[in-house]
Amino acid sequence: MPRLTHFIAGKPTSSDTNRLSDIYNPNTGKIQAQVGLGTVEDLNLAVAIAKAAQGEWAAMNPQRRARVLFEFKRLLERDMDTLAHLLSSEHGKVISDAKGDIQRGLEVVEFACGIPHLLKGEFTQGAGPGIDVFSMRQPLGVVAGITPFNFPAMIPMWMFAPALACGNAFILKPSERDPSVPLALAQLLLEAGLPAGVLNVVQGDKVVVDAILDHPDIKAVSFVGSSDIAQYVYGRGASMGKRMQCMGGAKNHGIILPDADLDQTVADIMGAAYGSAGERCMALPVVVAVGDKTAEALRPRLVAAAQGLRVGISTDADAHYGPVVTATHKARIESYIQMGIDEGAELVLDGRGFKLQGYEDGFFLGPSLFDHVNPEMKSYQEEIFGPVLQMIRSQTFEEAIGLASKHPYGNGVAIFTRNGDAAREFADQVEVGMVGINVPIPVPVAYHSFGGWKRSGFGDLNQYGMDGVRFYTRTKTVTQRWPKGGPIVDQSFIIPTLS
Ligand code: NAD
Numbered sequence: 251m252p253r254l255t256h257f258i259a260g261k262p263t264s265s266d267t268n269r270l271s272d273i274y275n276p277n278t279g280k281i282q283a284q285v286g287l288g289t290v291e292d293l294n295l296a297v298a299i300a301k302a303a304q305g306e307w308a309a310m311n312p313q314r315r316a317r318v319l320f321e322f323k324r325l326l327e328r329d330m331d332t333l334a335h336l337l338s339s340e341h342g343k344v345i346s347d348a349k350g351d352i353q354r355g356l357e358v359v360e361f362a363c364g365i366p367h368l369l370k371g372e373f374t375q376g377a378g379p380g381i382d383v384f385s386m387r388q389p390l391g392v393v394a395g396i397t398p399f400n401f402p403a404m405i406p407m408w409m410f411a412p413a414l415a416c417g418n419a420f421i422l423k424p425s426e427r428d429p430s431v432p433l434a435l436a437q438l439l440l441e442a443g444l445p446a447g448v449l450n451v452v453q454g455d456k457v458v459v460d461a462i463l464d465h466p467d468i469k470a471v472s473f474v475g476s477s478d479i480a481q482y483v484y485g486r487g488a489s490m491g492k493r494m495q496c497m498g499g500a501k502n503h504g505i506i507l508p509d510a511d512l513d514q515t516v517a518d519i520m521g522a523a524y525g526s527a528g529e530r531c532m533a534l535p536v537v538v539a540v541g542d543k544t545a546e547a548l549r550p551r552l553v554a555a556a557q558g559l560r561v562g563i564s565t566d567a568d569a570h571y572g573p574v575v576t577a578t579h580k581a582r583i584e585s586y587i588q589m590g591i592d593e594g595a596e597l598v599l600d601g602r603g604f605k606l607q608g609y610e611d612g613f614f615l616g617p618s619l620f621d622h623v624n625p626e627m628k629s630y631q632e633e634i635f636g637p638v639l640q641m642i643r644s645q646t647f648e649e650a651i652g653l654a655s656k657h658p659y660g661n662g663v664a665i666f667t668r669n670g671d672a673a674r675e676f677a678d679q680v681e682v683g684m685v686g687i688n689v690p691i692p693v694p695v696a697y698h699s700f701g702g703w704k705r706s707g708f709g710d711l712n713q714y715g716m717d718g719v720r721f722y723t724r725t726k727t728v729t730q731r732w733p734k735g736g737p738i739v740d741q742s743f744i745i746p747t748l749s
Contacts, residue, residue: 251283254285256292256452257437258299258452259299265288270286270287273427278609279612294461296421297465307448315415319363319411322439322442330353336431342527344562345564345565354404368387377729379731382731383728386726391418392419392468394471395422395423398474402429403431412721422451426455460486463487471492477705484709494708495711497701500659500702500706501631502536503654506667509669516548518688518690519534527636528583530691536630539641576613590620590623590638596621597618597619600618601616664690673687673688683702700712
């Protein structure tokens with residue numbers, strides 16, 4: 251059985267651990283590899299190596315660091331097919347979607363290639379007599395990223411691309427469910443010219459996460475995962491004085507106004523609700539139909555479109571989506587479907603019991619659709635993270651905005667309408683971090699930044715874009731005076747002012 255290792259000091263490094271975690275092929279339901287769950291000692295070793303490597307990396311001029319990332323981008327493009335197959339074999343998302351996962355990370359790498367421009371700092375000449383003031387952005391030192399299973403390529407790149415471009419060394423703790431692609435990325439960075447030890451991968455679970463949070467030499471931690479863990483990681487890391495950025499779960503709403511182009515909207519909702527088997531933090535698992543007429547027109551269209559979806563193995567080029575990641579996750583999704591029924595929602599399509607011929611042990615679920623969901627239901631309040639779409643009927647536009655605004659999660663939201671006034675008011679009023687207007691999955695491009703509100707995000711700075719540069723640097727401000735000579739300037743005993 252293949253066993254995945256850490257990647258420390260530029261080479262695969264095994265651990266003394268006797269704790270192993272199984273990695274499945276979600277298509278077949280079979281264990282295909284194992285990963286050793288790291289120890290505190292493994293993490294300490296990686297941090298010591300990173301700390302030793304960071305000074306020289308930070309001292310390299312920013313353009314040279316960017317050149318490594320340019321080369322890394324080229325290698326990602328060269329290996330796109332291989333990486334996509336590897337990703338899909340552990341995660342279960344279809345190959346085209348796996349390529350999208352890599353591509354969205356690659357776009358952050360492209361952004362990071364331009365980071366030298368953003369590190370320039372500020373300068374004021376003549377802030378006082380003979381006085382100049384300048385600010386510079388300096389790297390933090392060793393920083394860490396802890397990532398979820400659902401984007402094993404994109405999310406590590408959200409983090410390490412800006413962190414490295416800013417001159418930090420990086421410790422990556424990937425999800426134990428699909429750690430192969432993060433390891434492959436570390437290998438490619440080395441091939442691209444990143445000095446050994448500047449990026450290290452430590453495999454593991456809570457033991458390594460806690461060791462990261464407690465380690466005094468790790469200055470900042472970026473986390474993406476479910477909300478309870480995000481909040482815990484945020485609290486523990488912040489109490490250790492670290493800079494923290496912790497993205498959590500989601501329950502994104504799609505609000506459909508009576509004037510929306512329903513055929514286009516339904517096509518958009520299918521991909522957003524069921525794509526990647528619903529395992530996206532920017533999936534759209536809730537539709538809010540505004541007005542009874544809208545709901546009546548929408549429902550048969552949603553049913554027909556969902557029934558037309560093809561669920562297949564992840565290498566099936568015609569499949570709309572593949573299996574979910576593990577049997578445990580599949581059982582959890584099924585339990586939410588049962589909860590929805592028990593709470594009184596109407597299950598219009600039931601994806602449980604779906605079997606794919608020849609892959610009966612795979613972790614497949616057909617598309618499920620609920621109607622008449624109401625906001626008090628626990629199955630609506632909580633994140634399901636599977637191919638389950640819940641429809642709510644609201645009477646007014648205000649009620650629909652209120653639903654998204656009052657929901658405990660606030661990652662993304664989308665409105666479908668032809669009315670510019672309504673869309674503008676919606677974008678202004680809704681209490682959610684990322685808004686789509688006729689765009690079902692409004693993941694911001696790499697030069698903006700990504701982050702949700704409420705239980706979807708703990709910490710002040712978003713992922714990538716300018717916020718990524720702010721997160722991975724700290725500002726130092728220098729006030730300098732170069733006297734020309736002449737009489738001694740009187741020393742003042744009051745706080746210096748310009749008046
Ligand atoms: P998860 O919270 O189970 O795991 C995330 C990371 O935390 C993993 O590296 C895992 O090893 C670690 N971890 C798990 N349990 C831990 C514990 N008790 N203590 C410390 N660390 C622990 O999340 P997941 O199932 O891998 O990913 C899916 C979740 O991530 C969903 O909730 C999804 O919405 C969320 N997500 C959010 C975003 C975002 O940007 N907001 C993006 C992608 C995924």
